[in-house]
Amino acid sequence: MGGRCHKPGHLVVGPAEARRALHTVIVIDAVTKRYPDGTTAVDRLTLEIPDGSITVLVGPSGCGKTTTLRMINRMVEPTEGRILLNGQDVREAPVNALRRSMGYVIQHAGLFPHRTVMDNIATVPRLLGWDKHRARERARELMERVGLDASFAKRYPYQLSGGQQQRVGVARALAADPPVLLMDEPFSAVDPIVRKGLQDELLRIQADLGKTVVFVTHDIDEAIKLGDMVAVLREGGRLAQYAPPARLLSAPADEFVEDFLGVDRGIRHLSFFGTEELELTAEPIVTEDATAEQVRAATLAELPYVLVTDAEGRPRGWSDALDRATGTEGELLPYGRAFTVGRDSLRAALDSAVLSPTGWAVAVDEQGRAVGVAAQEAIAAAIRSAHTAGVLR
Amino acid sequence: MSGGGFFEVPSDLQNTWWGLVGWQLQLTLVPVLCGLVIALPIALLCRRFGWIYPPVLGVATVFYAIPSLAFFVFLIDWFSESDLTVEIPLTVYTLVVLVPAIVDGMRSVSADTRAAAEAMGFGTLRRYFQVELPIAVPAVFAGLRVATVSSVSLVSVGMLIGNEGALGNLLSDALNYHRPQLAWDAVISIAVIGVLLDALLVLARRLLTPWARKATAK
Numbered sequence: 253m254g255g256r257c258h259k260p261g262h263l264v265v266g267p268a269e270a271r272r273a274l275h276t277v278i279v280i281d282a283v284t285k286r287y288p289d290g291t292t293a294v295d296r297l298t299l300e301i302p303d304g305s306i307t308v309l310v311g312p313s314g315c316g317k318t319t320t321l322r323m324i325n326r327m328v329e330p331t332e333g334r335i336l337l338n339g340q341d342v343r344e345a346p347v348n349a350l351r352r353s354m355g356y357v358i359q360h361a362g363l364f365p366h367r368t369v370m371d372n373i374a375t376v377p378r379l380l381g382w383d384k385h386r387a388r389e390r391a392r393e394l395m396e397r398v399g400l401d402a403s404f405a406k407r408y409p410y411q412l413s414g415g416q417q418q419r420v421g422v423a424r425a426l427a428a429d430p431p432v433l434l435m436d437e438p439f440s441a442v443d444p445i446v447r448k449g450l451q452d453e454l455l456r457i458q459a460d461l462g463k464t465v466v467f468v469t470h471d472i473d474e475a476i477k478l479g480d481m482v483a484v485l486r487e488g489g490r491l492a493q494y495a496p497p498a499r500l501l502s503a504p505a506d507e508f509v510e511d512f513l514g515v516d517r518g519i520r521h522l523s524f525f526g527t528e529e530l531e532l533t534a535e536p537i538v539t540e541d542a543t544a545e546q547v548r549a550a551t552l553a554e555l556p557y558v559l560v561t562d563a564e565g566r567p568r569g570w571s572d573a574l575d576r577a578t579g580t581e582g583e584l585l586p587y588g589r590a591f592t593v594g595r596d597s598l599r600a601a602l603d604s605a606v607l608s609p610t611g612w613a614v615a616v617d618e619q620g621r622a623v624g625v626a627a628q629e630a631i632a633a634a635i636r637s638a639h640t641a642g643v644l645r
Numbered sequence: 646m647s648g649g650g651f652f653e654v655p656s657d658l659q660n661t662w663w664g665l666v667g668w669q670l671q672l673t674l675v676p677v678l679c680g681l682v683i684a685l686p687i688a689l690l691c692r693r694f695g696w697i698y699p700p701v702l703g704v705a706t707v708f709y710a711i712p713s714l715a716f717f718v719f720l721i722d723w724f725s726e727s728d729l730t731v732e733i734p735l736t737v738y739t740l741v742v743l744v745p746a747i748v749d750g751m752r753s754v755s756a757d758t759r760a761a762a763e764a765m766g767f768g769t770l771r772r773y774f775q776v777e778l779p780i781a782v783p784a785v786f787a788g789l790r791v792a793t794v795s796s797v798s799l800v801s802v803g804m805l806i807g808n809e810g811a812l813g814n815l816l817s818d819a820l821n822y823h824r825p826q827l828a829w830d831a832v833i834s835i836a837v838i839g840v841l842l843d844a845l846l847v848l849a850r851r852l853l854t855p856w857a858r859k860a861t862a863k
Contacts (some may be wrong), residue, residue: 362761
């Protein structure tokens with residue numbers, strides 16, 4: 253076993269060193285995994301996984317991402333190199349104690365079919381010697397946290413849908429409040445709508461708990477959505493690029509990463525630009541009961557439509573400005589989909605503009621009230637200035 | 646001593662019908678239970694050290710291939726014409742069913758579940774006892790059903806070694822006294838016992854594995 257001669261102490265470099273030294277951080281240090289048949293699953297991989305954030309390992313099948321994950325909790329032992337948890341080689345800790353300190357979620361949830369939802373969740377606390385009552389109390393808490401109704405407590409896994417099973421899987425991984433969460437393609441086996449729900453749920457939970465999450469997926473969109481940092485691996489277990497997702501999209505390291513990111517890279521990059529700076533026009537917005545004069549006053553020279561809202565200010569649709577000003581109320585044109593200023597990205601704003609038959613995006617506030625409209629030109633200007641400013645959301 | 650009802654047992658057997666039923670149950674269930682007790686550690690060893698499984702199965706199969714009568718006669722030297730002489734071979738026979746039932750049941754645990762157990766910090770033994778064995782329960786019961794039904798019928802062969810066959814002893818009386826009705830009594834009683842024991846096992850499995858109600862539908 254190599255790596256014993258490394259100097260201890262110099263594990264993390266950089267300005268965040270002091271802060272991180274207090275918290276969990278995983279260092280994968282020149283790790284290689286070679287199998288007896290000669291295949292190399294992971295090749296001299298070095299990664300520093302920051303605490304309290306989601307790090308995604310992404311890549312095609314055979315890139316060693318799962319092997320890497322499993323080396324962290326020693327389900328696979330590296331051939332060379334070492335893995336440090338809080339500065340300590342994971343091989344120095346008793347293996348089962350190490351594993352109980354890391355939550356683990358896998359693709360098909362891997363629930364124990366013979367245990368109820370509650371007892372599944374209580375597994376690790378029970379292993380750690382908590383009494384039954386306390387473990388179940390904790391399980392109840394976690395069911396709520398992952399959005400499972402309390403009525404599921406006494407059910408068995410076969411009575412749950414795939415998405416529900418995966419929620420139980422996440423709850424089970426969180427049960428003993430481990431600082432580290434390892435997730436191996438946890439959402440790959442569920443349908444896209446359920447997957448989106450689970451991803452959002454994970455982000456919500458993570459915002460509350462701030463675990464150190466290592467997340468493996470083959471889905472680059474999932475990686476970009478969830479990751480604070482994304483490690484792209486290529487076949488043979490070599491690291492292609494390790495960067496925040498926005499940087500991955502704007503500056504892929506090489507052709508492999510570029511190919512892997514796929515088309516629409518520019519559009520997807522817009523997800524990282526906020527809409528706070530987008531210039532909105534509030535003028536062409538009128539209420540349903542606006543008078544002809546009010547409509548005329550609201551009409552812009554460059555836009556022959558006005559946006560009609562209900563009494564509360566929620567958008568209802570576009571109306572031909574001339575018709576409305578002359579008292580003939582034609583049918584409202586659908587406005588497509590509004591974007592929420594501040595919460596949604598420029599990608600959503602652009603999408604809204606493209607969807608809108610007038611070519612203008614409708615902006616609403618958190619309460620769903622129309623606060624303005626934006627022409628495609630205004631959005632394009634916002635994109636340009638965001639690029640130059642390098643402002644990342 | 647002519648005719649006689651269904652439950653009337655010839656006096657030479659020195660037993661009542663219910664007595665014979667009880668004896669039949671004892672000669673059936675003692676081997677199955679002993680078989681289970683012996684099969685468990687053997688199966689755990691086979692699970693832990695996979696390479697011993699094929700030879701263990703081979704040996705069990707060879708024992709199973711010994712005709713019961715030959716086995717009984719062989720054991721008379723040690724245990725004379727006693728219950729043990731019948732129970733020992735029947736116990737050995739159950740192993741050929743029970744050991745693979747347990748081992749294969751434990752192996753059938755899905756890779757995901759096993760990986761999850763490992764990742765959560767179950768040690769090997771704990772994993773066997775808390776995860777794999779409980780999940781193997783339906784398979785074990787399937788084995789117990791086969792072992793039980795086969796033992797019920799094999800018990801009657803014991804009549805050939807000096808009336809050690811419980812209800813089977815009625816068969817020798819049927820021959821000796823030319824009373825075929827006794828044979829019917831024996832066959833029907835043994836069959837009913839077999840069916841009832843099987844039903845009890847199914848019931849027990851259902852009660853023990855509420856989690857497997859629809860496992861097949863998944």
